[in-house]
Amino acid sequence: DGGITQSPKYLFRKEGQNVTLSCEQNLNHDAMYWYRQDPGQGLRLIYYSQIVNDFQKGDIAEGYSVSREKKESFPLTVTSAQKNPTAFYLCASSPDRGYRNTEAFFGQGTRLTVV
């Protein structure tokens, strides 16, 4: 079945540690996105990529990094520079470069907790 797979579902990070969240899609979508959701809040865009080997910062990119070496994969690294990383992270993809022509499909999310 086609879809977006995020892993792990739960992740614990120690202070000063970098961690990487995985996002893989087999939908042949061009565009992929990372969002952060805090309790009681909407989604805020971290990074997005509309084509392989290219990505742009969203509204809250500081303390995060991404790569897009393959069309299917868009991993997000939460670096030690991100001072408040505890949140629910959602990956999304859409067929076209941007949402303009269609809707986005979301993965099941990764819940990151700092311990």
Next chain:
Amino acid sequence: ELKVEQNPLFLSMQEGKNYTIYCNYSTTSDRLYWYRQDPGKSLESLFVLLSNGAVKQEGRLMASLDTKARLSTLHITAAVHDLSATYFCACGGYSGAGSYQLTFGKGTKLSVIP
């Protein structure tokens, strides 16, 4: 900058009652999305509204779009417990950097009580 405001943020309603969730946005947007999120889960797409006057219905939920008023509504008819969830609206529009993005509201947490 595109801003999206939903109200109410919390809604407790009895089964069988009707209610409306409102979504206002600040600048021109060419499409409006409604999503549902269950606790601890991801977002499920409900509706995509593409033009002024668009109305879509699925079961007890009906969404509409008024682009002139920059307003979308999600109307719940004869609520049942299974509709308890958080509902988000999101607007498509161009960012300052010229890229097309979705901007989300803060969500409306709906609780349907017997």
